[in-house]
Amino acid sequence: MNPVVKPVAAHRLPELLRQMPKAELHIHIEGSLEPELIFALAQRNGVAIPYRTVEELRSAYAFTNLQSFLDIYYAGASVLLTEQDFYDMAQAYFARAAKDHVVHTELFFDPQTHTARGVSMETVVNGLHRACVDAKAELGLSASLIMCFLRHLSEEDAFATLEQALPYRDRIIGIGLDSGEVGNPPEKFSRVFARCRELGFHLVAHAGEEGPPAYVWTALDVLKVERIDHGVQSSKDAALMRRLAQDRIPLTVCPLSNLKLCVFPDLASHNLRQLLDAGLAVTVNSDDPAYFGGYMNENFTQTFAATGLAAQHAYALARNSFEASFIDASEKRVFIDRLSQVFETFS
Numbered sequence: 531m532n533p534v535v536k537p538v539a540a541h542r543l544p545e546l547l548r549q550m551p552k553a554e555l556h557i558h559i560e561g562s563l564e565p566e567l568i569f570a571l572a573q574r575n576g577v578a579i580p581y582r583t584v585e586e587l588r589s590a591y592a593f594t595n596l597q598s599f600l601d602i603y604y605a606g607a608s609v610l611l612t613e614q615d616f617y618d619m620a621q622a623y624f625a626r627a628a629k630d631h632v633v634h635t636e637l638f639f640d641p642q643t644h645t646a647r648g649v650s651m652e653t654v655v656n657g658l659h660r661a662c663v664d665a666k667a668e669l670g671l672s673a674s675l676i677m678c679f680l681r682h683l684s685e686e687d688a689f690a691t692l693e694q695a696l697p698y699r700d701r702i703i704g705i706g707l708d709s710g711e712v713g714n715p716p717e718k719f720s721r722v723f724a725r726c727r728e729l730g731f732h733l734v735a736h737a738g739e740e741g742p743p744a745y746v747w748t749a750l751d752v753l754k755v756e757r758i759d760h761g762v763q764s765s766k767d768a769a770l771m772r773r774l775a776q777d778r779i780p781l782t783v784c785p786l787s788n789l790k791l792c793v794f795p796d797l798a799s800h801n802l803r804q805l806l807d808a809g810l811a812v813t814v815n816s817d818d819p820a821y822f823g824g825y826m827n828e829n830f831t832q833t834f835a836a837t838g839l840a841a842q843h844a845y846a847l848a849r850n851s852f853e854a855s856f857i858d859a860s861e862k863r864v865f866i867d868r869l870s871q872v873f874e875t876f877s
């Protein structure tokens with residue numbers, strides 16, 4: 531797959547997966563809110579939550595599909611009120627990600643979840659942005675923000691959200707689309723994405739998580755996104771697979787999320803290898819790690835153990851994560867050189 535990658539003994543592969551530098555391109559920052567922090571913020575802000583203990587809350591994390599997760603995820607986010615809350619949430623994620631050798635990340639945030647409760651766009655963006663600045667200074671981790679529109683809401687609502695975000699446009703690199711997929715196809719947001727494109731934002735969208743390949747086609751051809759978030763249902767459409775491979779459209783795949791939301795019955799049945807073998811620019815990501823039982827390294831080690839992927843796949847996935855990111859070419863080069871050096875020490 532890649533000529534620089536020499537075989538690595540099977541017993542050393544998990545350590546290589548942990549130590550290799552990687553970029554995380556699919557993380558909802560509200561999905562990094564651990565139960566302990568939910569309880570601490572609820573207490574700090576005097577917000578009532580319908581669980582008595584951290585354990586009781588965690589035991590509610592048994593999902594049957596995307597919507598069953600989203601109901602709990604939006605309830606968890608209700609403890610976020612102040613700029614400091616958003617800072618603390620992002621800072622906790624950065625500290626955790628750095629331990630997994632994540633060296634660059636592009637964070638999704640869902641402003642409508644907060645503005646609907648009376649929290650201002652300014653509060654949300656300032657808290658997250660300050661945490662990004664400090665992550666670079668204190669952890670050497672570069673981070674940027676992608677604002678997502680909630681697709682179960684209207685396009686009009688998305689336009690209003692875009693308007694509120696414009697004063698902070700220099701703090702937001704891209705626009706995404708998330709929340710309940712089935713019944714909310716990408717084309718519902720064609721006009722607002724066209725406007726975001728004119729404004730110079732990078733564009734991404736969740737598509738083909740639970741929804742059909744048709745949603746991946748319209749995310750590409752109507753919304754004109756640069757990356758597809760999830761996209762795992764694409765393997766049901768051979769013509770779509772050829773298109774994704776030919777155009778090297780990155781897919782930000784999230785194996786533990788797919789497992790916990792019952793997209794696949796077990797990790798051994800995950801189609802990550804099939805997507806890689808078909809020449810797609812696949813990456814591995816955590817999605818909502820506080821809810822799905824694993825950050826980046828758990829996604830890598832558990833998926834590799836279950837599917838029998840090897841060192842050359844690890845290299846391809848980590849390299850893809852840098853290639854697919856929205857950093858400039860010179861920064862990509864630096865990260866990929868560091869990646870190659872780590873592989874050299876393991877071969």
Ligand SMILES: Nc1ncnc2[nH]cnc12
Binds near residue numbers: 787
């Ligand atoms: N996996 C997911 N799919 C869609 N919307 C989300 N919001 C947070 N996590 C999500």
Ligand SMILES: [Zn+2]
Binds near residue numbers: 556736
């Ligand atoms: Zn997601």
